[in-house]
Amino acid sequence: MRSFVWFTLAVASLVTAAPSETKPCGAHKIKEEIAHPIGWVKGKPAHPDVPIELRIALPQPNFSELERHLYEVSDPFHERYGQHLSKEEVEALVAPHSESVHMVNEWLASHGIYEDDIVRSPAKDWVRVTVPIRLAEQMMDTKYYVWVNEKDGNTIIRTTQYSIPENVHEHVELVQPTTLFSTLRGMDTTFRFTAEDSANVAKVNADAPPISVPSASGGKVDASCNSTITVTCLLQLYNAVGFKPTGKVGNAIGITGYLEQFANIADLQLFYAEQRPDALNSSFKFVSVKGGLNNQTLSEAGAEANLDTQFAFGLTHPIPGTFYSTAGRPPFIPDAGTPTDTNEPYTDWLDFVLSHPSPPQTISTSYADSEQTVPVSFAKRACNGFAQLGARGVSLTFSSGDGGVGDGDPNPATQTCFSNDGRNVTRFIPLFPPSCPFVTAVGGTIHIPETAVFFSGGGFSNVFNRPTFQELAVSKFLAKLPKGKFAGLFNPNGRAIPDVAAQADLFKIFLSGRTGLIGGTSAAAPTFAAFVSLLNEARLSKRQAPLGFLNPLLYTIDALSPKAFNDITVGNNPGCGTEGFNATQGWDAVTGLGTPNFGVLKDIVTSFPVSLLP
CATH class of the missing domain: 3.40.50.200 (Peptidase S8/S53 domain)
Structure with a gap:
């Protein structure tokens, strides 16, 4: 077992320690606020009955320690190079303090959300709860709207500002989806059917001499690779021919x-x-x-x-x-009976x-x-x-x-x-x-x-x-x-x-x-x-x-x-x-x-x- 296991066990004990005395939820304080997002148009208020899955991140007070381990096991000149951590060791290093777990539990309980309603990550650093929009707005003193993307017409439910009780601030790193207006997309792949063209190119390249590439396998790459990339082209070009x-x-x-x-x-x-x-x-x-x-x-x-x-x-x-x-x-068309995307x-x-x-x-x-x-x-x-x-x-x-x-x-x-x-x-x-x-x-x-x-x-x-x-x-x-x-x-x-x-x-x-x-x-x-x-x-x-x-x-x-x-x-x-x-x-x-x-x-x-x- 590695020398830092004592630290792992100590961190784990923090998570399971008895919670401190309960504090009542205080007045709300702004947690995050953004400007009007470019490319989005604010539409009508979100329907209050639409369910939304809130992801609540609890602070990871020992992340810097995880980062230290990461760099040590990734530095080829360090004596620990390659000594990667186990799932359990990583989870112990990102676990929140027990006080944060307790305070977030109290905040959720004040809105009628209890353990059976909560999904936790293995390290307890993420909490997920599904609630109707009206409850999310109450929990975070905010207002959700349907926002429309100007380019593609896709819609999402978001807000540009949310608050949480002041005494919970230090125990919550973020809550989403709130201010996240990203549009996850694949890279701009362009596919074109070229069966006939490819056949003609292949005929032209069949008799063409290989391309000289000193770093390639054998110092050469098939001429056809300048117009069509195949598995063989990549193995040749990147000097991997013969590795099995x-x-x-x-x-x-x-x-x-x-x-x-x-x-x-x-x-x-x-x-x-x-x-x-x-x-x-x-x-x-x-x-x-x-x-x-x-x-x-x-x-x-x-x-x-x-x-x-x-x-x-x-x-x-x-x-x-x-x-x-x-x-x-996306696109997501919100209504009272459809979960949010x-x-x-x-x-x-x-x-x-x-x-x-x-x-x-x-x-x-x-x-x-x-x-x-x-x-x-x-x-x-x-x-x-x-x-x-x-x-x-x-x-x-x-x-x-x-x-x-x-x-x-x-x-x-x-x-x-x-x-x-x-x-x-x-x-x-x-x-x-x-x-x-x-x-x-x-x-x-x-x-x-x-x-x-x-x-x-x-x-x-x-x-x-x-x-x-x-x-x-x-x-x-x-x-x-x-x-x-x-x-x-x-x-x-x-x-x-x-x-x-x-x-x-x-x-x-x-x-x-x-x-x-x-x-x-x-x-x-x-x-x-x-x-x-x-x-x-x-x-x-x-x-x-x-x-x-x-x-x-x-x-x-x-x-x-x-x-x-x-x-x-x-x-x-x-x-x-x-x-x-x-x-x-x-x-x-x-x-x-x-x-x-x-x-x-x-x-x-x-x-x-x-x-x-x-």
């Missing part, structure tokens, strides 16, 4: 699915037949989160889900794969996976929100959840975004990029969760030799400070920017995005029985995740621990072994009426550290001298 995972060392990879995106098994079999015949007749494990569906009707196949699963699982076969289908999708399903997934004793060691997500639409309190709390997974040995990749430095508008010239703080000034728009420092943000490249793809999301967080592991690489990039360039448009002290990159366009997939090409950083994230999973396979086969939280390792490797990443120095990511940032030597805000050289990375990550598994 067994799938029998306890390794696993996961893909998250939202917004009714269904990964179609029939399409997967067509993909395997063409690109990975040795995987034919194999599949993945399906996991439903909070009622997530698994519609296998061919016409209901999702381009996003098919892209993610076909390439992530195609690159890693026979490593076991899991697809998580999480319920929750909270429109934050990735936190439902986070709750679920944190409760699971053995999640996959690598998990990729291709969905995000504009960071400025997520209340700071909520963003930080969700980010802390990702840290918990990292401490348990899980590597998380997120697409960096498909709007360049902008707001997701496919036309960089028309992106508005207004701040959402009431000032309406022009600002670059980073995305969350990619802006969370505890996940690995993946940008995009195109063509061979690789250049930055124009839509690759990149920039700097306005919520999270730059972590120390980024300081050396990012400060060099900032020093190269002409003085005053983009002044006021970004936060030069923020967490920098992306961390790494991978190919992000012209991916050949099967959708509803037909082939076509698809692009977006939603292709890059599962691709990079697949190579991380292969690295985990190499480590686990040597009885070493999985990589877990990647970022400290990635930036350390880049500083010491430049050949581990293919540096991308051409391209930019326009948006907000600007040309965006430029790709350049070293880290940049378009492609991060660059794309992976699996062969070099494998030799590095398996060379750590200590065997970390029993």
Whole structure:
């Protein structure tokens, strides 16, 4: 047992200690207030009988201790590298103080809500209760309205201000859904049927000489890969030809699915037949989160889900794969008999996976929100959840975004990029969760030799400070920017995005029985995740621990072994009426550290001298 178990037990005892003397609920005091959200129109008051699920976050007084453990087990030069924490150890480190549990219980009880009405997270740091709108308004001295999104007409029930009793303030970190006006979306994948064109391209490329790429397997990549990306292309380009995972060392990879995106098994079999015949007749494990569906009707196949699963699982076969289908999708038309759509399903997934004793060691997500639409309190709390997974040995990749430095508008010239703080000034728009420092943000490249793809999301967080592991690489990039360039448009002290990159366009997939090409950083994230999973396979086969939280390792490797990443120095990511940032030597805000050289990375990550598994 590790030396910090005494601390774990001490924290756990705080949670079970006898509560202090009950205090009556005091006068309400504003907990959170936001300006009128850009792009939303306030409609009629929410119907008082509509049920709403409130998520109440209790403070995590020992999170800094968890963060210390996280960085120690993620630092390749620390003696504790790879000694990841157990589920129970993590839960003890994020548990609230017993006084907070008691005070929140008293507040809820004063409104007739008792233990049988409450759903608690395993660590007791989250409380969920479902109440009618009228009771939520009474509890928080607020008024809910139906808000309509100007772009797509989707509706949500929200408020711009809420209060809680003053004597409960220090015991509640946040309550949602209240001020969260985010619109979770997949990356802007563009699918186009090109069966005839692909056939013609294949004929042209059949006799073309291979492309010389010194870092690739054998120093060459098939000429066809410059117009159509396949599993073979990626294995060649990222120097992984010849590595054969067994799938029998306890390794696993996961893909998250939202917004009714269904990964179609029939399409997967067509993909395997063409690109990975040795995987034919194999599949993945399906996991439903909070009622997530698994519609296998061919016409209901999702381009996003098919892209993610076909390439992530195609690159890693026979490593076991899991697809998580999480319920929750706008538009929502509220009425007296329909539950509200909270429109934050990735936190439902986070709750679920944190409760699971053995999640996959690598998990990729291709969905995000504009960071400025997520209340700071909520963003930080969700980010802390990702840290918990990292401490348990899980590597998380997120697409960096498909709007360049902008707001997701496919036309960089028309992106508005207004701040959402009431000032309406022009600002670059980073995305969350990619802006969370505890996940690995993946940008995009195109063509061979690789250049930055124009839509690759990149920039700097306005919520999270730059972590120390980024300081050396990012400060060099900032020093190269002409003085005053983009002044006021970004936060030069923020967490920098992306961390790494991978190919992000012209991916050949099967959708509803037909082939076509698809692009977006939603292709890059599962691709990079697949190579991380292969690295985990190499480590686990040597009885070493999985990589877990990647970022400290990635930036350390880049500083010491430049050949581990293919540096991308051409391209930019326009948006907000600007040309965006430029790709350049070293880290940049378009492609991060660059794309992976699996062969070099494998030799590095398996060379750590200590065997970390029993």
